[in-house]
Structures are given as C-alpha cells and as structure tokens.
C-alpha cells in the first residue's frame with residue numbers, strides 16, 4: 001500500500017479534481033483505492049455524491065475517537081472507497097497543535113490500514129494551506145503529487161512545497177517522504193502555459209507527468225452531479241487525460 005498526498009498549498013489549482021478523478025481512473029483500472037478527504041470544505045466527498053454527518057468523518061479519527069475503518073464508506077463505484085470529510089474537520093487546526101500531535105495523528109490513523117494492506121493506493125486530498133491538516137498529511141504519506149496550474153506564479157508555489165517537504169524529511173517525522181510528481185492542470189494552449197511547462201520540464205524533468213490535464217468545463221460541472229468526469233463525460237478530453245494520468249501513475253509505480 002502506498003499513500004499519496006495530492007498537495008499544493010495554493011488553492012484552486014486542481015487538487016480536489018485530480019484526487020477524485022485520478023482515484024476514479026485508478027479504480028477503473030482495477031486498483032483498490034481509498035480516497036481520504038483531508039479538507040474541511042469536503043469538496044472531494046461531495047464530488048463523489050456523498051454526504052455524511054460529522055460523527056462519520058475523518059475528524060473523529062484524527063481526534064482519536066474512531067478508527068479509520070469505522071469511517072470508511074463504499075462510493076458505489078468498484079474498487080473505490082472513501083473516508084469523507086465534514087466541516088467539523090477545521091476544528092483540528094486549533095485542537096491538535098499541542099505536543100506536536102498534528103504531526104503524528106494521521107500517521108497513527110494509517111497504521112492499521114498499512115497492516116491490513118487492503119488497498120493498493122490511498123489518495124489524500126489536502127487543503128490549500130500549510131496548516132495542521134496539510135502537515136498531518138505530509139507527515140503520514142509516502143509520496144506527494146502536486147497538481148499545478150500552467151501559470152507563472154505556480155512556479156513559486158512549487159518551490160514552497162518542495163521546501164516544506166524537505167523540512168518534513170529533515171525533521172525525522174517522515175524521513176522517507178518523496179516528491180513523486182507534478183501534474184499540470186487546466187491547460188489551455190497559450191504561450192504562457194507552454195512556457196511554464198517548459199520551465200518545469202527544465203528544472204524537474206523526472207517529476208513532470210507527460211500527461212497534461214486540459215481546461216474543460218466538464219471537470220468543473222461534474223461535481224455538481226456528484227460524478228467524476230469519467231462518469232460525467234467519459235469520452236471527453238479531460239476524462240481521457242485523467243485516464244492517461246492513471247496509466248502514467250501506474251507505469252511510474254511499477
């Protein structure tokens with residue numbers, strides 16, 4: 001079992017869309033996938049058409065009231081399960097900062113799951129900040145996958161997340177964390193977008209996914225139907241891009 005955090009401290013870069021659609025595309029290829037929604041906005045949860053009460057969400061696990069498998073739900077899709085979020089999750093930002101509890105809460109939550117080895121991949125959708133939940137996720141994951149918009153300021157955001165990953169590695173809490181990849185999102189064929197991709201290619205060639213996710217209103221529409229883009233527009237460019245990203249992900253993890 002490998003745990004992948006989809007992370008970028010910038011908001012609106014396609015983290016949730018990538019977490020949901022990559023998870024769905026991996027599940028469609030027969031991999032056993034658990035999506036953990038680590039954002040109190042619960043966008044990944046609602047994108048899959050799921051709604052839960054607070055007592056059945058990740059928050060209860062992080063504060064030590066429940067085990068992860070007690071708040072795990074089927075999504076109605078083969079091979080795809082979810083640990084949903086609820087807005088109460090924002091509470092951990094204040095409740096878990098004592099004694100460094102936030103650095104280990106997610107690690108501890110995952111111990112049983114790693115032992116059971118029921119899933120091939122656990123995908124975590126993380127919030128857009130460098131707060132407690134993001135730190136908890138980075139401390140617990142094996143790898144980080146960063147969705148990035150094809151914009152100039154994205155490069156600054158990228159160096160920030162690489163820096164934070166380095167800090168977490170050096171702190172000893174998660175010495176084996178690796179930055180696995182970068183996936184460019186909301187691509188539109190402009191000079192700027194191509195220039196940004198070129199720069200990432202030059203600086204981090206091993207990490208850049210060949211697959212680029214195009215800008216498509218279908219990706220934005222899908223969550224309002226509680227569907228992934230693979231369900232909402234299966235033959236559209238964005239669905240194909242996420243299917244290709246899943247293929248590439250599996251090639252990189254062989």
Ligand SMILES: Nc1ncnc2c1ncn2[C@@H]1O[C@H](COP(=O)(O)OP(=O)(O)O)[C@@H](O)[C@H]1O
Pocket residue numbers: 010011012013014015016017018043128185186187213214215216217218219220221238
């Ligand atoms: N490939 C895409 N094409 C068009 N819109 C997209 C695409 N990916 C994401 N979006 C939209 O952009 C906004 C931010 O995406 P989201 O995945 O929620 O980012 P984050 O989780 O990083 O905040 C959402 O409204 C989403 O629907």
Ligand SMILES: [Mg+2]
Pocket residue numbers: 015016017039043126127
């Ligand atoms: Mg999000």
